[in-house]
Amino acid sequence: MPKVKSGAVGHRCGRQEQYRQLRSTGGLMFNTGIGQRILKNPLIVNSIVDKAALRPTDVVLEVGPGTGNMTVKLLEKAKKVVACELDPRLVAELHKKVQGTPVASKLQVLVGDVLKTDLPFFDALINLPYQISSPFVFKLLLHRPFFRCAILRFQREFALRLAAKPGDKLYCRLSIHKHRPRWNPNLRIHHHPSIFRNGIVRITFVRKNKTLSAAFKSSAVQQLLEKNYRIHCLVHNIIIPEDFSIADKIH
Numbered sequence: 001m002p003k004v005k006s007g008a009v010g011h012r013c014g015r016q017e018q019y020r021q022l023r024s025t026g027g028l029m030f031n032t033g034i035g036q037r038i039l040k041n042p043l044i045v046n047s048i049v050d051k052a053a054l055r056p057t058d059v060v061l062e063v064g065p066g067t068g069n070m071t072v073k074l075l076e077k078a079k080k081v082v083a084c085e086l087d088p089r090l091v092a093e094l095h096k097k098v099q100g101t102p103v104a105s106k107l108q109v110l111v112g113d114v115l116k117t118d119l120p121f122f123d124a125l126i127n128l129p130y131q132i133s134s135p136f137v138f139k140l141l142l143h144r145p146f147f148r149c150a151i152l153r154f155q156r157e158f159a160l161r162l163a164a165k166p167g168d169k170l171y172c173r174l175s176i177h178k179h180r181p182r183w184n185p186n187l188r189i190h191h192h193p194s195i196f197r198n199g200i201v202r203i204t205f206v207r208k209n210k211t212l213s214a215a216f217k218s219s220a221v222q223q224l225l226e227k228n229y230r231i232h233c234l235v236h237n238i239i240i241p242e243d244f245s246i247a248d249k250i251h
Contacts (some may be wrong), residue, residue: 038066049073052151062121064129068097075103084114125150
């Protein structure tokens, strides 16, 4: 018998997988490059929803609802669900799934990139595509007013970085932000110090093997430090001497 080339077998298997996906999703092909992986296991969906302990008065933010498998469960529990979806095809599928149901009026869909969208008020955050884990967590940490809970799934390596402690190999600026204390939202007092801290952390971890003293010798870094220090003094009514120099403070 003639040998079947391995490349042909792989191509045939790939096409079979595509056909299976098309049958199970009503003709939709998902783009895994932007994190389109649909959670179909009802046990996992129910577990995530249960862990959120949603209240009837809650507004829930769902990022990447896909075809709405989890969305319909959230709508049964919450007052309102705001779903952020990038793909217009999936938005249509989502509306189709809830159309004509008692919970349809509780769904609001925001179409577009959630990283470029101003987040609405919400009590609980459910779901997050793996591809945007890092930038979205930073966006989440700066969100005001504070939300009550977030139930998110991360890839193992990212979760380990998030939970890393000082001295761990995976310790990074994301680990620092995760341990930040939660202030009461007071924009006039805490807004600028928050920016100051973000800038310092970013400078520190751009080159992890570089000493802090070397990083702070840069003129651009010193300008950032002086600008934020002057804001700090202004907010707290601290008088700055005329001969003040941030370079002297650093040295």
